[in-house]
Amino acid sequence: MAMPEIKLTNLSYSYSNTGHAALHDVNLTVASGSYTAIVGHTGSGKSTLVSLIDGLLSPSAGEVQVGEVRVNSSAKRANLAKLRQHVGFVFQFPEQQLFAETVEKDIAFGPENLGWSAERVDAAVRDAMEEVGLSAELAKRSPFMLSGGQMRRVAIAGVLAMKPAVLILDEPTAGLDARSTETLLGLVDRLHQEGRTILLITHQMDQVAQYADQVVVMNHGRLVTATTPQQLFADRQLLADNHLGQxxxxxxxxxxxxxxxxxxxxxxxxxxxxxxxxxxxxxxxxx
Incomplete structure (x- = not known):
């Protein structure tokens, strides 16, 4: 799997319907194979930032580069789609997006839309289920008959089935109990150890401390700093200024x-x- 570096250059975004500037002149590099936590108060620009990396939004100014794919304000839809060939996005409460009658059909949806052969889709579904720790016997089950933690793993498997090199997760443990949280974070850490680049949006500083090697602090649409967890948590003034805990x-x-x-x-x-x-x-x- 080719591991792309992510590079954001003078990146800005304003919502066209309101004119609200959600992101201002962000410059950031995310190293290939790194585990980056993105933190900041609600409305700081975290979700806008990762939506631009995933190609869900097109920049108002500046550039997003993932590997060899570059996207700027004049990007065509095809260019945005190329970003999504590298990047998988697990939204907050991803189980709410489950829809198919069986687990395997839900996981197969993305690969099928990429035009893969039936054999390749079947193999991707099996691999993804194994990666997230779902037993093969669940393939024919309705995803809506599973536990909350299992449903979330089905949703993540649907993203992993498309073989993204970069995995973005937006508050992936929201609403999960302690055991399911530990299981899910262990899964994400294992995916990172296997070589994937991880971008994790979280409000949980313990998750940042335990897993991340880089932490990006956002505040009012601006990049405050990109540093290590050790440096961030040692700076009490920086934490206070950005409403972050230890x-x-x-x-x-x-x-x-x-x-x-x-x-x-x-x-x-x-x-x-x-x-x-x-x-x-x-x-x-x-x-």
């Missing part, structure tokens, strides 16, 4: 440090637990 592990570690427990900066609960276990083990040994 991961739970950082909050807990700061409380512990205020009580005299010496800890290195940590972003995830797993890292924090390891530090505490090491200290406790050392204390027991010294005792």
């Amino acid at each position: 991961p739970a592990a950082m909050k807990i570690s700061q409380t512990l440090q205020e009580r005299g427990i010496q800890l290195s900066p940590t972003l995830t609960l797993t890292q924090l637990a390891s530090q505490l276990a090491a200290q406790l083990g050392g204390d027991e040994h010294n005792g």
Whole structure:
């Protein structure tokens, strides 16, 4: 699978019906194979940004480049469609877009519309179901008879069946319970480990801390910064200015440090637990 780099150059977007400027002069590079979290308050421009990357919207100014495909304000519909050959978009509450009478028919819809042969479509459906952890016996079942977490995996499988190199997910865990959230995030992380470029819109800072290697902060349609989670969460002023919180592990570690427990900066609960276990083990040994 060829892994395209994403490059946005002086990218702006205004809604033609209202004239509202949703995005202002954004310059951003997303490296091939990276895991990028996109954060910011409601209305900051996150969804507009990824809709331009996916070719759902055409730029008002500037350029979107995904691999060798370039799209600007004069782009034809065919050029926008070329973007979508590289990019898959999992919308918020994607299970609401399920419609077919069986799981396999729903997943097959996208590949069939690409004009693939029946054999290739069947193989893509099988592969996608396996990727998201859906057993083959569910293929003939109605997607509406499945659990919420399974329905969401069917919707994601429908995107993966088209073999996108870039996967965009808009708040993919919204409305899921803790177990389904963990399963879904584990799936996305595995897809990333296999080489896909991931763009994740999220309000959950723990997800940013645990999974992302780059975090993009948006505010009022402008790119504030593109940095690492470590640098973002270390900058309290930046967090406050953009209405962002800290991961739970950082909050807990700061409380512990205020009580005299010496800890290195940590972003995830797993890292924090390891530090505490090491200290406790050392204390027991010294005792």
